[in-house]
Amino acid sequence: MIVCGALVVAPTSTVYAPQELARKLVALDYGNGTAYAGLQMLEGAMPREAITTCAAATSPAERFAGLMRGDFEATVLQEPWITVAEKAGCRLVSTTFFHGTWIAAPGVSAEAYAALLRALTRAVRRIKADKRRYVSYFIRDWSGHSEVTALSPDDFNLGRIQLKEPAPIPENEARWAWEWMASWGLLEGAFDATAQINRSLEREAHELAAAVRVG
């Protein structure tokens, strides 16, 4: 699954481009992929010393509410809250995409992992063939929230809903992610591919998955 993250400002904000967020408070859900996506979007627009963030709730509903109250200048959101924010007149000043990465315990069998991969591959193909049919899942996740339940499938920008069939993680991408996180003090030590990625299990699972034709 590919996740879309967006840096969002309130309708009344004077910010139109990410560099205008320099030294302005941006609320991030530290520890989650969306927060790191937010940090990377900011880092692409300004020097690190100009990045000013505060801890925000894990729930994008709470981050959106805080944005609308004016608790901070911007926050990072994912779907369906990006769509909610747009409907409320908020502006996206930057968007990015990132991979969701599966982390497996050492005891996972190659056969079970392969079955998971085949099922996910089929699901990805079905969703890509008719994304509009499946956007109701984004609404279903937030059934108690009127801002979300007011959305219709036509409100969603399908370009923000991207899926990719599961594949082994390229070593250079894993290394870049590690080194980037280490540069922010989130990880310590040098990247060690053999410690982080069980290539033997990964290869066996993907070979088993590929051996069965996925329709």
Place this chain on the structure above:
Amino acid sequence: MAMTMTIERVMAFMGLDVLVARDEGLFEAEGLDLRIALLPSDEVRSAAEGTPAKPATNQGKLQARGEAEMFQA
């Protein structure tokens, strides 16, 4: 006999493929009994409690104590 696997909870924004595969019987068709485990609500911490260097995350907690085999980061 079906294989079993427990994963940590996913939501559509990062696990739409998992949810569709579950609802449309795609795991079952592969002989996989996929279970989705939820962290007890009293153990869920908000990211607002964390700091950039010491984030408060819920990901991986179930896997760390052997109650899930996979999670998505």
